[in-house]
Amino acid sequence: MKQFLTELEEAADRVTVALDALLPRADGPEARLASxxxxxxxxxxxxxxxxxxxxxxxLIGAEERALLRISCAIECIHSYSLIHDDLPCMDDDDLRRGRPTVHIAYDEATAVLAGDALQAVAFEILAEPDTHPNGYVRSLLVGELARAAGARGMVGGQALDMYLTEEGSADIGLITRTQRMKTGALIAFSVSAPVILTEAGKEARTALEGFAHDLGLIYQIVDDILDAEGSTEELGKTAGKDERQGKATFVSILGIEGARDRARRLAAQAKEHLAMFGREAHMLETAVDYVLQRRA
Structure with a gap:
Protein backbone atom coordinates (compact mmCIF):
# COMPACT_ATOMS: atom_id res chain seq x y z
CA MET A 1 0.00 0.00 0.00
CA LYS A 2 2.91 2.37 0.70
CA GLN A 3 4.04 2.20 -2.93
CA PHE A 4 0.47 2.73 -4.08
CA LEU A 5 0.07 5.86 -1.93
CA THR A 6 3.35 7.24 -3.24
CA GLU A 7 2.30 6.68 -6.86
CA LEU A 8 -1.16 8.12 -6.18
CA GLU A 9 0.40 11.27 -4.74
CA GLU A 10 2.88 11.57 -7.62
CA ALA A 11 0.09 11.17 -10.18
CA ALA A 12 -1.99 13.82 -8.41
CA ASP A 13 0.94 16.24 -8.49
CA ARG A 14 1.55 15.64 -12.20
CA VAL A 15 -2.11 16.18 -13.07
CA THR A 16 -2.26 19.36 -10.96
CA VAL A 17 0.79 20.80 -12.73
CA ALA A 18 -0.63 19.89 -16.16
CA LEU A 19 -4.05 21.35 -15.28
CA ASP A 20 -2.44 24.54 -14.06
CA ALA A 21 -0.97 25.03 -17.54
CA LEU A 22 -4.23 24.19 -19.33
CA LEU A 23 -6.71 26.28 -17.33
CA PRO A 24 -7.23 29.99 -18.02
CA ARG A 25 -5.38 32.43 -15.78
CA ALA A 26 -7.29 34.68 -13.39
CA ASP A 27 -6.83 38.06 -15.08
CA GLY A 28 -8.88 40.53 -17.09
CA PRO A 29 -12.66 40.99 -16.88
CA GLU A 30 -13.14 37.20 -16.61
CA ALA A 31 -10.85 36.97 -13.58
CA ARG A 32 -13.58 35.90 -11.15
CA LEU A 33 -14.69 33.05 -13.41
CA ALA A 34 -11.12 31.87 -14.06
CA SER A 35 -10.33 32.08 -10.35
CA LEU A 59 -0.85 -1.49 -18.44
CA ILE A 60 -1.65 -1.58 -22.16
CA GLY A 61 1.19 0.60 -23.45
CA ALA A 62 -0.53 3.95 -24.06
CA GLU A 63 1.56 7.07 -24.67
CA GLU A 64 2.17 8.98 -21.43
CA ARG A 65 1.56 12.50 -22.77
CA ALA A 66 -1.83 11.50 -24.12
CA LEU A 67 -2.71 9.79 -20.83
CA LEU A 68 -1.88 12.93 -18.88
CA ARG A 69 -4.10 15.09 -21.09
CA ILE A 70 -6.95 12.60 -20.79
CA SER A 71 -6.44 12.64 -17.03
CA CYS A 72 -6.77 16.43 -17.02
CA ALA A 73 -10.00 16.23 -19.03
CA ILE A 74 -11.39 13.70 -16.55
CA GLU A 75 -10.49 15.91 -13.60
CA CYS A 76 -12.20 18.90 -15.25
CA ILE A 77 -15.42 16.90 -15.65
CA HIS A 78 -15.20 15.59 -12.09
CA SER A 79 -14.56 19.08 -10.69
CA TYR A 80 -17.49 20.53 -12.63
CA SER A 81 -19.75 17.78 -11.29
CA LEU A 82 -18.74 18.54 -7.70
CA ILE A 83 -19.39 22.27 -8.15
CA HIS A 84 -22.90 21.60 -9.46
CA ASP A 85 -23.62 18.82 -6.94
CA ASP A 86 -22.92 21.26 -4.10
CA LEU A 87 -25.27 23.99 -5.37
CA PRO A 88 -28.32 24.95 -3.29
CA CYS A 89 -30.61 23.49 -5.95
CA MET A 90 -28.84 20.10 -5.69
CA ASP A 91 -27.19 18.84 -2.48
CA ASP A 92 -26.84 22.34 -0.95
CA ASP A 93 -23.43 21.75 0.64
CA ASP A 94 -21.18 24.41 2.17
CA LEU A 95 -18.07 22.22 2.48
CA ARG A 96 -16.04 20.19 -0.04
CA ARG A 97 -12.60 18.69 0.54
CA GLY A 98 -12.34 20.62 3.79
CA ARG A 99 -12.89 24.02 2.13
CA PRO A 100 -15.91 26.20 1.35
CA THR A 101 -17.70 25.01 -1.77
CA VAL A 102 -17.40 27.18 -4.87
CA HIS A 103 -20.80 28.85 -4.48
CA ILE A 104 -19.83 29.81 -0.90
CA ALA A 105 -16.28 30.94 -1.73
CA TYR A 106 -17.55 32.96 -4.73
CA ASP A 107 -21.29 33.10 -5.43
CA GLU A 108 -23.95 30.85 -6.93
CA ALA A 109 -23.91 32.31 -10.44
CA THR A 110 -20.12 32.15 -10.65
CA ALA A 111 -20.23 28.55 -9.44
CA VAL A 112 -22.67 27.56 -12.20
CA LEU A 113 -20.51 29.27 -14.83
CA ALA A 114 -17.28 27.76 -13.47
CA GLY A 115 -18.80 24.29 -13.73
CA ASP A 116 -20.02 24.98 -17.27
CA ALA A 117 -16.59 26.27 -18.29
CA LEU A 118 -14.71 23.30 -16.80
CA GLN A 119 -16.94 20.93 -18.73
CA ALA A 120 -16.11 22.80 -21.95
CA VAL A 121 -12.37 22.75 -21.17
CA ALA A 122 -12.47 18.96 -20.83
CA PHE A 123 -13.69 18.52 -24.41
CA GLU A 124 -11.32 21.20 -25.67
CA ILE A 125 -8.39 19.23 -24.21
CA LEU A 126 -9.49 15.99 -25.86
CA ALA A 127 -10.15 17.65 -29.21
CA GLU A 128 -6.67 19.16 -29.56
CA PRO A 129 -4.01 17.37 -31.66
CA ASP A 130 -1.67 17.26 -28.66
CA THR A 131 -3.93 14.55 -27.23
CA HIS A 132 -3.58 12.31 -30.31
CA PRO A 133 -2.48 12.99 -33.90
CA ASN A 134 -5.40 11.01 -35.34
CA GLY A 135 -8.60 13.06 -35.49
CA TYR A 136 -10.75 9.91 -35.51
CA VAL A 137 -9.22 8.75 -32.22
CA ARG A 138 -9.84 12.19 -30.73
CA SER A 139 -13.48 12.07 -31.86
CA LEU A 140 -13.90 8.67 -30.20
CA LEU A 141 -12.50 10.05 -26.95
CA VAL A 142 -14.84 13.06 -27.10
CA GLY A 143 -17.84 10.82 -27.81
CA GLU A 144 -17.00 8.39 -25.01
CA LEU A 145 -16.54 11.17 -22.46
CA ALA A 146 -19.79 12.83 -23.58
CA ARG A 147 -21.67 9.57 -22.99
CA ALA A 148 -19.98 9.01 -19.61
CA ALA A 149 -20.76 12.55 -18.45
CA GLY A 150 -24.21 13.05 -19.97
CA ALA A 151 -27.79 11.84 -19.59
CA ARG A 152 -26.79 8.17 -19.98
CA GLY A 153 -23.98 8.56 -17.47
CA MET A 154 -23.03 10.94 -14.66
CA VAL A 155 -25.73 13.60 -15.18
CA GLY A 156 -28.43 10.96 -15.61
CA GLY A 157 -27.21 9.32 -12.43
CA GLN A 158 -27.48 12.64 -10.57
CA ALA A 159 -31.06 12.99 -11.81
CA LEU A 160 -31.85 9.51 -10.47
CA ASP A 161 -30.07 10.39 -7.22
CA MET A 162 -32.39 13.39 -6.81
CA TYR A 163 -35.34 11.08 -7.50
CA LEU A 164 -34.13 8.75 -4.71
CA THR A 165 -33.98 11.72 -2.33
CA GLU A 166 -37.49 12.85 -3.25
CA GLU A 167 -39.02 9.38 -3.09
CA GLY A 168 -37.15 8.22 0.02
CA SER A 169 -37.40 4.55 -0.97
CA ALA A 170 -36.16 2.37 -3.82
CA ASP A 171 -35.09 -1.19 -4.50
CA ILE A 172 -31.45 -2.20 -4.66
CA GLY A 173 -31.64 -2.48 -8.44
CA LEU A 174 -32.48 1.20 -8.90
CA ILE A 175 -29.85 2.28 -6.38
CA THR A 176 -27.24 0.18 -8.19
CA ARG A 177 -28.25 1.60 -11.57
CA THR A 178 -28.12 5.14 -10.19
CA GLN A 179 -24.60 4.74 -8.84
CA ARG A 180 -23.29 2.91 -11.92
CA MET A 181 -24.30 6.01 -13.85
CA LYS A 182 -23.46 8.75 -11.33
CA THR A 183 -20.11 7.42 -10.08
CA GLY A 184 -19.25 4.44 -12.25
CA ALA A 185 -19.55 5.98 -15.72
CA LEU A 186 -16.67 8.44 -15.31
CA ILE A 187 -14.52 5.79 -13.63
CA ALA A 188 -15.28 3.48 -16.55
CA PHE A 189 -14.18 6.17 -19.01
CA SER A 190 -10.96 6.57 -17.04
CA VAL A 191 -9.91 3.02 -17.82
CA SER A 192 -11.52 2.66 -21.26
CA ALA A 193 -10.01 5.85 -22.74
CA PRO A 194 -6.50 4.32 -22.83
CA VAL A 195 -7.97 1.39 -24.79
CA ILE A 196 -9.13 3.87 -27.44
CA LEU A 197 -5.62 5.35 -27.58
CA THR A 198 -3.96 1.98 -28.12
CA GLU A 199 -6.71 0.19 -30.03
CA ALA A 200 -6.32 -2.66 -27.56
CA GLY A 201 -8.42 -5.76 -28.11
CA LYS A 202 -11.98 -6.41 -26.99
CA GLU A 203 -10.82 -8.75 -24.22
CA ALA A 204 -8.71 -6.03 -22.58
CA ARG A 205 -11.50 -3.46 -22.84
CA THR A 206 -14.11 -5.84 -21.40
CA ALA A 207 -11.82 -6.69 -18.48
CA LEU A 208 -11.00 -3.06 -17.70
CA GLU A 209 -14.59 -1.89 -17.99
CA GLY A 210 -15.80 -4.72 -15.73
CA PHE A 211 -13.15 -3.71 -13.21
CA ALA A 212 -14.18 -0.05 -13.43
CA HIS A 213 -17.90 -0.68 -13.01
CA ASP A 214 -17.29 -2.75 -9.89
CA LEU A 215 -14.86 -0.17 -8.51
CA GLY A 216 -17.40 2.60 -9.08
CA LEU A 217 -20.00 0.73 -7.03
CA ILE A 218 -17.48 0.06 -4.25
CA TYR A 219 -16.65 3.77 -4.20
CA GLN A 220 -20.30 4.72 -3.74
CA ILE A 221 -21.04 2.02 -1.16
CA VAL A 222 -18.08 3.21 0.91
CA ASP A 223 -19.33 6.80 0.47
CA ASP A 224 -22.71 5.75 1.87
CA ILE A 225 -21.05 4.02 4.83
CA LEU A 226 -18.83 7.01 5.55
CA ASP A 227 -21.81 9.36 5.37
CA ALA A 228 -23.51 7.21 8.01
CA GLU A 229 -20.51 6.64 10.27
CA GLY A 230 -17.99 9.40 9.57
CA SER A 231 -17.69 12.94 10.86
CA THR A 232 -17.66 16.19 8.92
CA GLU A 233 -14.07 16.78 10.08
CA GLU A 234 -12.92 13.40 8.75
CA LEU A 235 -14.76 13.60 5.46
CA GLY A 236 -14.12 17.25 4.61
CA LYS A 237 -17.80 17.53 3.69
CA THR A 238 -21.08 17.43 5.59
CA ALA A 239 -21.69 14.00 7.14
CA GLY A 240 -25.06 12.35 7.87
CA LYS A 241 -26.94 14.08 5.05
CA ASP A 242 -28.40 10.90 3.53
CA GLU A 243 -30.29 9.92 6.66
CA ARG A 244 -31.47 13.47 7.36
CA GLN A 245 -32.84 13.72 3.83
CA GLY A 246 -34.45 10.28 4.05
CA LYS A 247 -32.53 9.23 0.95
CA ALA A 248 -32.47 5.62 -0.25
CA THR A 249 -28.87 4.35 -0.26
CA PHE A 250 -26.98 1.08 -0.08
CA VAL A 251 -26.84 1.55 3.70
CA SER A 252 -30.56 2.29 4.09
CA ILE A 253 -31.43 -0.85 2.10
CA LEU A 254 -28.71 -3.28 3.19
CA GLY A 255 -27.66 -1.90 6.56
CA ILE A 256 -24.04 -1.08 7.46
CA GLU A 257 -22.82 -4.68 7.60
CA GLY A 258 -24.77 -5.69 4.52
CA ALA A 259 -23.27 -2.77 2.61
CA ARG A 260 -19.77 -3.70 3.77
CA ASP A 261 -20.31 -7.29 2.65
CA ARG A 262 -21.55 -6.12 -0.77
CA ALA A 263 -18.44 -3.92 -1.15
CA ARG A 264 -16.10 -6.80 -0.21
CA ARG A 265 -17.73 -9.12 -2.75
CA LEU A 266 -17.49 -6.46 -5.45
CA ALA A 267 -13.81 -5.95 -4.55
CA ALA A 268 -13.06 -9.64 -5.13
CA GLN A 269 -14.95 -9.50 -8.42
CA ALA A 270 -13.12 -6.34 -9.54
CA LYS A 271 -9.76 -8.03 -9.01
CA GLU A 272 -10.90 -11.10 -10.95
CA HIS A 273 -11.48 -8.88 -13.99
CA LEU A 274 -7.76 -8.00 -13.92
CA ALA A 275 -6.53 -11.60 -13.87
CA MET A 276 -5.61 -11.57 -17.56
CA PHE A 277 -2.98 -8.88 -16.91
CA GLY A 278 -1.16 -10.80 -14.15
CA ARG A 279 1.22 -8.93 -11.86
CA GLU A 280 1.26 -5.95 -14.20
CA ALA A 281 -2.14 -4.98 -12.76
CA HIS A 282 -0.85 -4.77 -9.18
CA MET A 283 -1.45 -1.01 -8.87
CA LEU A 284 -5.04 -1.33 -10.09
CA GLU A 285 -5.65 -4.22 -7.72
CA THR A 286 -4.29 -2.15 -4.85
CA ALA A 287 -6.60 0.68 -5.91
CA VAL A 288 -9.51 -1.63 -5.06
CA ASP A 289 -8.17 -2.11 -1.53
CA TYR A 290 -7.55 1.63 -1.19
CA VAL A 291 -11.14 2.51 -2.16
CA LEU A 292 -12.50 -0.24 0.10
CA GLN A 293 -10.51 0.98 3.12
CA ARG A 294 -10.71 4.74 2.63
CA ARG A 295 -11.90 6.96 5.47
CA ALA A 296 -12.60 10.15 3.50
Missing part, protein backbone atom coordinates in the same frame (compact mmCIF):
# COMPACT_ATOMS: atom_id res chain seq x y z
CA UNK A 36 -13.37 29.95 -9.46
CA UNK A 37 -12.44 27.34 -12.10
CA UNK A 38 -8.92 27.09 -10.73
CA UNK A 39 -10.17 27.03 -7.11
CA UNK A 40 -12.28 23.95 -7.94
CA UNK A 41 -9.93 22.05 -10.22
CA UNK A 42 -6.57 22.78 -8.60
CA UNK A 43 -7.66 22.46 -4.98
CA UNK A 44 -6.90 19.49 -2.73
CA UNK A 45 -8.03 16.13 -4.04
CA UNK A 46 -6.81 12.56 -4.42
CA UNK A 47 -7.20 12.54 -8.25
CA UNK A 48 -8.25 8.87 -8.14
CA UNK A 49 -9.85 8.90 -11.60
CA UNK A 50 -6.77 10.37 -13.34
CA UNK A 51 -4.63 7.85 -11.44
CA UNK A 52 -6.77 5.02 -12.84
CA UNK A 53 -6.39 6.39 -16.36
CA UNK A 54 -2.61 6.62 -16.02
CA UNK A 55 -2.30 3.13 -14.56
CA UNK A 56 -4.65 1.48 -17.07
CA UNK A 57 -2.82 3.22 -19.90
CA UNK A 58 0.57 2.02 -18.72
Missing amino acids: AMRYAALGPGKRVRPFLALQAGR
Whole structure:
Protein backbone atom coordinates (compact mmCIF):
# COMPACT_ATOMS: atom_id res chain seq x y z
CA MET A 1 0.00 0.00 0.00
CA LYS A 2 2.91 2.37 0.70
CA GLN A 3 4.04 2.20 -2.93
CA PHE A 4 0.47 2.73 -4.08
CA LEU A 5 0.07 5.86 -1.93
CA THR A 6 3.35 7.24 -3.24
CA GLU A 7 2.30 6.68 -6.86
CA LEU A 8 -1.16 8.12 -6.18
CA GLU A 9 0.40 11.27 -4.74
CA GLU A 10 2.88 11.57 -7.62
CA ALA A 11 0.09 11.17 -10.18
CA ALA A 12 -1.99 13.82 -8.41
CA ASP A 13 0.94 16.24 -8.49
CA ARG A 14 1.55 15.64 -12.20
CA VAL A 15 -2.11 16.18 -13.07
CA THR A 16 -2.26 19.36 -10.96
CA VAL A 17 0.79 20.80 -12.73
CA ALA A 18 -0.63 19.89 -16.16
CA LEU A 19 -4.05 21.35 -15.28
CA ASP A 20 -2.44 24.54 -14.06
CA ALA A 21 -0.97 25.03 -17.54
CA LEU A 22 -4.23 24.19 -19.33
CA LEU A 23 -6.71 26.28 -17.33
CA PRO A 24 -7.23 29.99 -18.02
CA ARG A 25 -5.38 32.43 -15.78
CA ALA A 26 -7.29 34.68 -13.39
CA ASP A 27 -6.83 38.06 -15.08
CA GLY A 28 -8.88 40.53 -17.09
CA PRO A 29 -12.66 40.99 -16.88
CA GLU A 30 -13.14 37.20 -16.61
CA ALA A 31 -10.85 36.97 -13.58
CA ARG A 32 -13.58 35.90 -11.15
CA LEU A 33 -14.69 33.05 -13.41
CA ALA A 34 -11.12 31.87 -14.06
CA SER A 35 -10.33 32.08 -10.35
CA ALA A 36 -13.37 29.95 -9.46
CA MET A 37 -12.44 27.34 -12.10
CA ARG A 38 -8.92 27.09 -10.73
CA TYR A 39 -10.17 27.03 -7.11
CA ALA A 40 -12.28 23.95 -7.94
CA ALA A 41 -9.93 22.05 -10.22
CA LEU A 42 -6.57 22.78 -8.60
CA GLY A 43 -7.66 22.46 -4.98
CA PRO A 44 -6.90 19.49 -2.73
CA GLY A 45 -8.03 16.13 -4.04
CA LYS A 46 -6.81 12.56 -4.42
CA ARG A 47 -7.20 12.54 -8.25
CA VAL A 48 -8.25 8.87 -8.14
CA ARG A 49 -9.85 8.90 -11.60
CA PRO A 50 -6.77 10.37 -13.34
CA PHE A 51 -4.63 7.85 -11.44
CA LEU A 52 -6.77 5.02 -12.84
CA ALA A 53 -6.39 6.39 -16.36
CA LEU A 54 -2.61 6.62 -16.02
CA GLN A 55 -2.30 3.13 -14.56
CA ALA A 56 -4.65 1.48 -17.07
CA GLY A 57 -2.82 3.22 -19.90
CA ARG A 58 0.57 2.02 -18.72
CA LEU A 59 -0.85 -1.49 -18.44
CA ILE A 60 -1.65 -1.58 -22.16
CA GLY A 61 1.19 0.60 -23.45
CA ALA A 62 -0.53 3.95 -24.06
CA GLU A 63 1.56 7.07 -24.67
CA GLU A 64 2.17 8.98 -21.43
CA ARG A 65 1.56 12.50 -22.77
CA ALA A 66 -1.83 11.50 -24.12
CA LEU A 67 -2.71 9.79 -20.83
CA LEU A 68 -1.88 12.93 -18.88
CA ARG A 69 -4.10 15.09 -21.09
CA ILE A 70 -6.95 12.60 -20.79
CA SER A 71 -6.44 12.64 -17.03
CA CYS A 72 -6.77 16.43 -17.02
CA ALA A 73 -10.00 16.23 -19.03
CA ILE A 74 -11.39 13.70 -16.55
CA GLU A 75 -10.49 15.91 -13.60
CA CYS A 76 -12.20 18.90 -15.25
CA ILE A 77 -15.42 16.90 -15.65
CA HIS A 78 -15.20 15.59 -12.09
CA SER A 79 -14.56 19.08 -10.69
CA TYR A 80 -17.49 20.53 -12.63
CA SER A 81 -19.75 17.78 -11.29
CA LEU A 82 -18.74 18.54 -7.70
CA ILE A 83 -19.39 22.27 -8.15
CA HIS A 84 -22.90 21.60 -9.46
CA ASP A 85 -23.62 18.82 -6.94
CA ASP A 86 -22.92 21.26 -4.10
CA LEU A 87 -25.27 23.99 -5.37
CA PRO A 88 -28.32 24.95 -3.29
CA CYS A 89 -30.61 23.49 -5.95
CA MET A 90 -28.84 20.10 -5.69
CA ASP A 91 -27.19 18.84 -2.48
CA ASP A 92 -26.84 22.34 -0.95
CA ASP A 93 -23.43 21.75 0.64
CA ASP A 94 -21.18 24.41 2.17
CA LEU A 95 -18.07 22.22 2.48
CA ARG A 96 -16.04 20.19 -0.04
CA ARG A 97 -12.60 18.69 0.54
CA GLY A 98 -12.34 20.62 3.79
CA ARG A 99 -12.89 24.02 2.13
CA PRO A 100 -15.91 26.20 1.35
CA THR A 101 -17.70 25.01 -1.77
CA VAL A 102 -17.40 27.18 -4.87
CA HIS A 103 -20.80 28.85 -4.48
CA ILE A 104 -19.83 29.81 -0.90
CA ALA A 105 -16.28 30.94 -1.73
CA TYR A 106 -17.55 32.96 -4.73
CA ASP A 107 -21.29 33.10 -5.43
CA GLU A 108 -23.95 30.85 -6.93
CA ALA A 109 -23.91 32.31 -10.44
CA THR A 110 -20.12 32.15 -10.65
CA ALA A 111 -20.23 28.55 -9.44
CA VAL A 112 -22.67 27.56 -12.20
CA LEU A 113 -20.51 29.27 -14.83
CA ALA A 114 -17.28 27.76 -13.47
CA GLY A 115 -18.80 24.29 -13.73
CA ASP A 116 -20.02 24.98 -17.27
CA ALA A 117 -16.59 26.27 -18.29
CA LEU A 118 -14.71 23.30 -16.80
CA GLN A 119 -16.94 20.93 -18.73
CA ALA A 120 -16.11 22.80 -21.95
CA VAL A 121 -12.37 22.75 -21.17
CA ALA A 122 -12.47 18.96 -20.83
CA PHE A 123 -13.69 18.52 -24.41
CA GLU A 124 -11.32 21.20 -25.67
CA ILE A 125 -8.39 19.23 -24.21
CA LEU A 126 -9.49 15.99 -25.86
CA ALA A 127 -10.15 17.65 -29.21
CA GLU A 128 -6.67 19.16 -29.56
CA PRO A 129 -4.01 17.37 -31.66
CA ASP A 130 -1.67 17.26 -28.66
CA THR A 131 -3.93 14.55 -27.23
CA HIS A 132 -3.58 12.31 -30.31
CA PRO A 133 -2.48 12.99 -33.90
CA ASN A 134 -5.40 11.01 -35.34
CA GLY A 135 -8.60 13.06 -35.49
CA TYR A 136 -10.75 9.91 -35.51
CA VAL A 137 -9.22 8.75 -32.22
CA ARG A 138 -9.84 12.19 -30.73
CA SER A 139 -13.48 12.07 -31.86
CA LEU A 140 -13.90 8.67 -30.20
CA LEU A 141 -12.50 10.05 -26.95
CA VAL A 142 -14.84 13.06 -27.10
CA GLY A 143 -17.84 10.82 -27.81
CA GLU A 144 -17.00 8.39 -25.01
CA LEU A 145 -16.54 11.17 -22.46
CA ALA A 146 -19.79 12.83 -23.58
CA ARG A 147 -21.67 9.57 -22.99
CA ALA A 148 -19.98 9.01 -19.61
CA ALA A 149 -20.76 12.55 -18.45
CA GLY A 150 -24.21 13.05 -19.97
CA ALA A 151 -27.79 11.84 -19.59
CA ARG A 152 -26.79 8.17 -19.98
CA GLY A 153 -23.98 8.56 -17.47
CA MET A 154 -23.03 10.94 -14.66
CA VAL A 155 -25.73 13.60 -15.18
CA GLY A 156 -28.43 10.96 -15.61
CA GLY A 157 -27.21 9.32 -12.43
CA GLN A 158 -27.48 12.64 -10.57
CA ALA A 159 -31.06 12.99 -11.81
CA LEU A 160 -31.85 9.51 -10.47
CA ASP A 161 -30.07 10.39 -7.22
CA MET A 162 -32.39 13.39 -6.81
CA TYR A 163 -35.34 11.08 -7.50
CA LEU A 164 -34.13 8.75 -4.71
CA THR A 165 -33.98 11.72 -2.33
CA GLU A 166 -37.49 12.85 -3.25
CA GLU A 167 -39.02 9.38 -3.09
CA GLY A 168 -37.15 8.22 0.02
CA SER A 169 -37.40 4.55 -0.97
CA ALA A 170 -36.16 2.37 -3.82
CA ASP A 171 -35.09 -1.19 -4.50
CA ILE A 172 -31.45 -2.20 -4.66
CA GLY A 173 -31.64 -2.48 -8.44
CA LEU A 174 -32.48 1.20 -8.90
CA ILE A 175 -29.85 2.28 -6.38
CA THR A 176 -27.24 0.18 -8.19
CA ARG A 177 -28.25 1.60 -11.57
CA THR A 178 -28.12 5.14 -10.19
CA GLN A 179 -24.60 4.74 -8.84
CA ARG A 180 -23.29 2.91 -11.92
CA MET A 181 -24.30 6.01 -13.85
CA LYS A 182 -23.46 8.75 -11.33
CA THR A 183 -20.11 7.42 -10.08
CA GLY A 184 -19.25 4.44 -12.25
CA ALA A 185 -19.55 5.98 -15.72
CA LEU A 186 -16.67 8.44 -15.31
CA ILE A 187 -14.52 5.79 -13.63
CA ALA A 188 -15.28 3.48 -16.55
CA PHE A 189 -14.18 6.17 -19.01
CA SER A 190 -10.96 6.57 -17.04
CA VAL A 191 -9.91 3.02 -17.82
CA SER A 192 -11.52 2.66 -21.26
CA ALA A 193 -10.01 5.85 -22.74
CA PRO A 194 -6.50 4.32 -22.83
CA VAL A 195 -7.97 1.39 -24.79
CA ILE A 196 -9.13 3.87 -27.44
CA LEU A 197 -5.62 5.35 -27.58
CA THR A 198 -3.96 1.98 -28.12
CA GLU A 199 -6.71 0.19 -30.03
CA ALA A 200 -6.32 -2.66 -27.56
CA GLY A 201 -8.42 -5.76 -28.11
CA LYS A 202 -11.98 -6.41 -26.99
CA GLU A 203 -10.82 -8.75 -24.22
CA ALA A 204 -8.71 -6.03 -22.58
CA ARG A 205 -11.50 -3.46 -22.84
CA THR A 206 -14.11 -5.84 -21.40
CA ALA A 207 -11.82 -6.69 -18.48
CA LEU A 208 -11.00 -3.06 -17.70
CA GLU A 209 -14.59 -1.89 -17.99
CA GLY A 210 -15.80 -4.72 -15.73
CA PHE A 211 -13.15 -3.71 -13.21
CA ALA A 212 -14.18 -0.05 -13.43
CA HIS A 213 -17.90 -0.68 -13.01
CA ASP A 214 -17.29 -2.75 -9.89
CA LEU A 215 -14.86 -0.17 -8.51
CA GLY A 216 -17.40 2.60 -9.08
CA LEU A 217 -20.00 0.73 -7.03
CA ILE A 218 -17.48 0.06 -4.25
CA TYR A 219 -16.65 3.77 -4.20
CA GLN A 220 -20.30 4.72 -3.74
CA ILE A 221 -21.04 2.02 -1.16
CA VAL A 222 -18.08 3.21 0.91
CA ASP A 223 -19.33 6.80 0.47
CA ASP A 224 -22.71 5.75 1.87
CA ILE A 225 -21.05 4.02 4.83
CA LEU A 226 -18.83 7.01 5.55
CA ASP A 227 -21.81 9.36 5.37
CA ALA A 228 -23.51 7.21 8.01
CA GLU A 229 -20.51 6.64 10.27
CA GLY A 230 -17.99 9.40 9.57
CA SER A 231 -17.69 12.94 10.86
CA THR A 232 -17.66 16.19 8.92
CA GLU A 233 -14.07 16.78 10.08
CA GLU A 234 -12.92 13.40 8.75
CA LEU A 235 -14.76 13.60 5.46
CA GLY A 236 -14.12 17.25 4.61
CA LYS A 237 -17.80 17.53 3.69
CA THR A 238 -21.08 17.43 5.59
CA ALA A 239 -21.69 14.00 7.14
CA GLY A 240 -25.06 12.35 7.87
CA LYS A 241 -26.94 14.08 5.05
CA ASP A 242 -28.40 10.90 3.53
CA GLU A 243 -30.29 9.92 6.66
CA ARG A 244 -31.47 13.47 7.36
CA GLN A 245 -32.84 13.72 3.83
CA GLY A 246 -34.45 10.28 4.05
CA LYS A 247 -32.53 9.23 0.95
CA ALA A 248 -32.47 5.62 -0.25
CA THR A 249 -28.87 4.35 -0.26
CA PHE A 250 -26.98 1.08 -0.08
CA VAL A 251 -26.84 1.55 3.70
CA SER A 252 -30.56 2.29 4.09
CA ILE A 253 -31.43 -0.85 2.10
CA LEU A 254 -28.71 -3.28 3.19
CA GLY A 255 -27.66 -1.90 6.56
CA ILE A 256 -24.04 -1.08 7.46
CA GLU A 257 -22.82 -4.68 7.60
CA GLY A 258 -24.77 -5.69 4.52
CA ALA A 259 -23.27 -2.77 2.61
CA ARG A 260 -19.77 -3.70 3.77
CA ASP A 261 -20.31 -7.29 2.65
CA ARG A 262 -21.55 -6.12 -0.77
CA ALA A 263 -18.44 -3.92 -1.15
CA ARG A 264 -16.10 -6.80 -0.21
CA ARG A 265 -17.73 -9.12 -2.75
CA LEU A 266 -17.49 -6.46 -5.45
CA ALA A 267 -13.81 -5.95 -4.55
CA ALA A 268 -13.06 -9.64 -5.13
CA GLN A 269 -14.95 -9.50 -8.42
CA ALA A 270 -13.12 -6.34 -9.54
CA LYS A 271 -9.76 -8.03 -9.01
CA GLU A 272 -10.90 -11.10 -10.95
CA HIS A 273 -11.48 -8.88 -13.99
CA LEU A 274 -7.76 -8.00 -13.92
CA ALA A 275 -6.53 -11.60 -13.87
CA MET A 276 -5.61 -11.57 -17.56
CA PHE A 277 -2.98 -8.88 -16.91
CA GLY A 278 -1.16 -10.80 -14.15
CA ARG A 279 1.22 -8.93 -11.86
CA GLU A 280 1.26 -5.95 -14.20
CA ALA A 281 -2.14 -4.98 -12.76
CA HIS A 282 -0.85 -4.77 -9.18
CA MET A 283 -1.45 -1.01 -8.87
CA LEU A 284 -5.04 -1.33 -10.09
CA GLU A 285 -5.65 -4.22 -7.72
CA THR A 286 -4.29 -2.15 -4.85
CA ALA A 287 -6.60 0.68 -5.91
CA VAL A 288 -9.51 -1.63 -5.06
CA ASP A 289 -8.17 -2.11 -1.53
CA TYR A 290 -7.55 1.63 -1.19
CA VAL A 291 -11.14 2.51 -2.16
CA LEU A 292 -12.50 -0.24 0.10
CA GLN A 293 -10.51 0.98 3.12
CA ARG A 294 -10.71 4.74 2.63
CA ARG A 295 -11.90 6.96 5.47
CA ALA A 296 -12.60 10.15 3.50
